[in-house]
Amino acid sequence: MPDHASDDLTPLTDDPPRSGISRRTLLVGASAASVLAAAGWGAAPKAVAAPGEKVVKIAIMGTSDIHSNALNWDYYKDAAYTDSAKNSIGLARVSSLVNQVRADVGRERTLLFDAGDTIQGTPLGFYYATVEPVTTTGAIHPMAAQFNAIGYDAVALGNHEFNYGLDFLDNWISQLDAPALAANAVYAGTTVPRFEPFVIKNMHAGPGLPAIRVGVLGLTNPGVVIWDKANVSGRVDVLDVVETAARWVPVMRRRGVDVIVVSVHAGDSGLSSYGSDLPVENAAGLLAEQVPDIDVILFGHAHLDKPEVFVTNTQTGQQVVMSEPAKWGQRLSVFDLDLAFSRGTWKVVSKSAHSVNANTVEDDPALVAVVKAQHDAVVAYVNTAVATSTEVLSAAESCWKDTAILDYVNHVQVETVTQAIAGTPEASLPVISIAAPFNRAATFPAGQVTIKDVAGLYIYDNTLMASVLTGAQIKDYLEYSAKYFQKVAPDAPVVPETWTNALNTPDYNYDQFSGVTYDVDISQDQGFRILNLAYGGVAVAPDQQFVVAVNNYRQSGGGGFPHIATAPVVYNAQVAIREAIVAFASAAGEIDPADFHVVNWQLVRAGTPVF
Template identity: 85%
Template sequence: MPDNAPDHDLPPLADTPPRSGLSRRNFLVGASAASVLAAAGWGTAPKAVAAPGQKLVKIAIMGTSDIHANALNWDYYKDAAYSDSAKNAIGLARVSSLVNQVRADVGRERTLLFDAGDTLQGTPLGFYFATVDPVTTSGAIHPMAAQFNAIGYDAVALGNHEFNYGLDFLDNWISQLDAPALAANAVHAGTTVPRYEPFVIKTLHAGRGLPPIRVGVLGLTNPGIVIWDKANVSGQVDVLDVVESAARWVPVMRRRGVDVVVVSVHAGDSGLSSYGSDLPVENASALLAERVPGIDVILFGHAHNDVPQRIVTNTATGKQVVMSEPAKWGQRLSVFDLDLAFSRGSWTVLSASAHSVNANTVEDDPALVAVVQAQHDAVVAYVNTPVATSTETLSAAESCWKDTAILDYVNHVQIETVSKAIAGSAEASLPIISIAAPFNRAATFPAGQVTIRDVAGLYIYDNTLLASVLTGAQIKDYLEYSAKYFLTVAPDAPIAPASWTNALNTPDYNFDQLSGVTYDIDISQPQGSRIANLAWAGVPVAADQRFVVAVNNYRQSGGGGFPHIAGAPVVYNAQVAIREAIVAYASDTGVIDPADFHVVNWKLVRAGTPVF
């Protein structure tokens, strides 16, 4: 029976084992500890001392997460090498250099490498090979599969963004990987049978005369998938509770005789959820460490934080569990340093610590650049394709506190698309309004030539367009929920709009703005009582008045927890990508002129007085 096959004492899994057959690697581990160069950023781990009769072995477990289709240290939106104020570097080519360094320092035969998910979506590279020139049609190897294989990952956990392009696309990507793709809690709908491999066991041979060290890695993904990618997984995949799933599978791994249990989980460590309490906890990695006995190491992701080390004590055993989250996009590599001792016929973890290494300390690995160079060049050419001419510069810099023309352009395209689609339908007589949010404050349409790159910089997510029907009362509730984005600001406080945003840790992408109705947001009022003067065509909106609302699939599926929209009747869903709709509209019209679409229909006020 293969190492990842289910135990037969778990009846729901016995009849339908998870898919297997993906390649495995076995490494030889030496019996002596290895030093690591300080230049590589290796932290100082507690020194384990072997007792009389014990044999001591040191291993290193490396991890990445939230790569988000960043293959190279490149910003496709700026058409330049990536740069930020912290001098970070990104991309799997940088990660490869870090991995090579750790393997050289520790010994390749003493290392393992895992990923905690969100690999396929996030840059024009990911978008291009999923939709423009899909690898499922061309037969090409996906660049992120090619790089994962070239680096030599030992296992890959699935993140929520792996499901963005549908199950067939995901299955194709998994088939291209040399490493197993893990997600124990992503099950066939209506069952507890994993659709993907739940775990894998890697055998590390500790040296002459010593039994092998068996390292098991359990993969877990995010319950929010069933909301965020409802259209792709509904009726096919359920995602079970992270903690309950680990409690089920860790004992299975222990019964298989693993000496070290690693969990690679696509969940942050806050214990909170962005979608309320209807689903299991979204960011459950610390709860996992606290509540499930038998775990030694947790590699986690999803929250895009840099957490070099967090120690959580398991409440059942009192044992300390070591956790680490590497910063997004390949900016960091998490490294776990474990000392194991062999005595009386078994291996014991004597000490474990974690730290992160910074990708800005190395250069791109030329071999990993070469793996994707041709695909990268194709995407660069694509994103620099001109689509229209703008009559003036349009900036999103103030879109988080002002009604701007560039965000109105998104709403304008959405309204135009929905209006044409529902012509002749029962809903055609209803007013059409649109919802958009400021995804990227740095987005700009330059005066003159506007390219696909400019559009992609404005609309950075691979959302599709839908339309639902909401009442006036529901729209009022929706806007009140959106307005919690702002702090409460006194009427006479100095004007400092940038400092008023992101209240309650609300991200910019959850500040939804509506076009087609007029309204004020009174930020001097408490949250929940801020929307005033809501009107359509100059007439106050009636509570029972019905509107067709253009909205993206993330929001319509419940993403962000906005009221009413997830349960509203859908009247349009042609699976049109919003970014592509913007590109097509711009190409068809040829000119982007704010005079054609920009209407200041909402404003910030304090005690009824406009802020600007």
């Protein structure tokens, strides 16, 4: 544990009161949106300090979903980051914003927190976790080095902090000067936090005045136990966000905290991407509504930009100010609080929030210098050539057409699994594969294909697994996947880019199978769209068995697809799919669609092909 001499760290043995909030009241699914809508969202009334009361202004800053973006750099394009909104990214930009706020408010009256998802997301994070892991070399992780250089006061853990395993996470935490918080991540089978639950910071208020004590509680996402099941099963449980806050906030108040901040890696929709057997995924709004005594909530996970949100607590009538900064360091959330000192205590008399845009500043040179050598090593790595492509392969239409570039992912997965299960009882079964369009901008150029091209196609750090599914289960799975499409009339104009993402389904949750043939009839209602499912020209029988190559995110339940999470696992060698693609391409030396591209699925309307 880092040394925090100025902090009042709470022992984990403190016995908090029981919460009166039941788990049943929290697992509200779609009804949560209406509950939150009626909970008093809107502008906060301004409290007024009484005559003679001393008022002190403080600023609490926050980031979230940095995803290993250290600099304003796009490793997939090998160029400075740019997008249509002219955003800038990276902690070096964030540092410049933080410096401005500290200069305006006063260093002693500012705090800086993060709401998680820091160490995964770009080739920089991948490289220092798997290619040249800091756990082996002893080097300081670039995201730890930058957090320390900026001077974070506390860091909450996001779900992606668990992607590389607990040992890697523990190593990263040991390198931080600030505490890493996750009150609801507990030792399996207990309620004892595995990480620090909260920390208290003392802020200088001025001559003759006592310190302002700000407590920050950190909470991670319950989905960790699904998305990183292989890393946490039997070792870590993740408890309900709201119930955990109800347990620890009174403990913090008993420690004499004047301001309570929650840094939570959860969106505020009240909804979940998984079923109701786990606590609510996006519970930040419920947290504000249901747990008394919280002043400020910094939240993330949804990658949205929500500068200021107010929620009325239903028990106290007090309003909680919330802010979510945009992903990758595009924004810095700033909470402005006025506190009045009277009768020996501090009280919050006004609160507001806003965000500042990273495109208004340049990179902090000091923060660039911190990671320059590591960044340069990754740039050299991603520009390493792995194979030659005979033609341009693009993912631009992969959300509505069977494309060669996605077939290449499936081809590598099938070949890898087929070799691995040779000599096993499952070797006699057909091997098929699942892949999803992660990045519509991905391209393999004609000629030299580099690691950055592969990384741009397969942007997640998933590992390869294989399970056994029946024909009936595959049909169910495909029907679930096909909910991705809007219902489209047979004679409607062909505008496929407007047909996708139905029910807010992201591209990465549109799974496509290779190895079996089928049609997706988007003129039909959801659940009745998969037609002509066949293998080798013969209709697939309901009890026919297949070995299905699949990524670990999907196999562990990510996306809520049917059957796959409970299907028998026949392969799990912890091979990273991106690395498998690189190794396969390097060994072959050439990427030729004639070797692997088969149009085995198509969109139809009333049985007529769309294209």
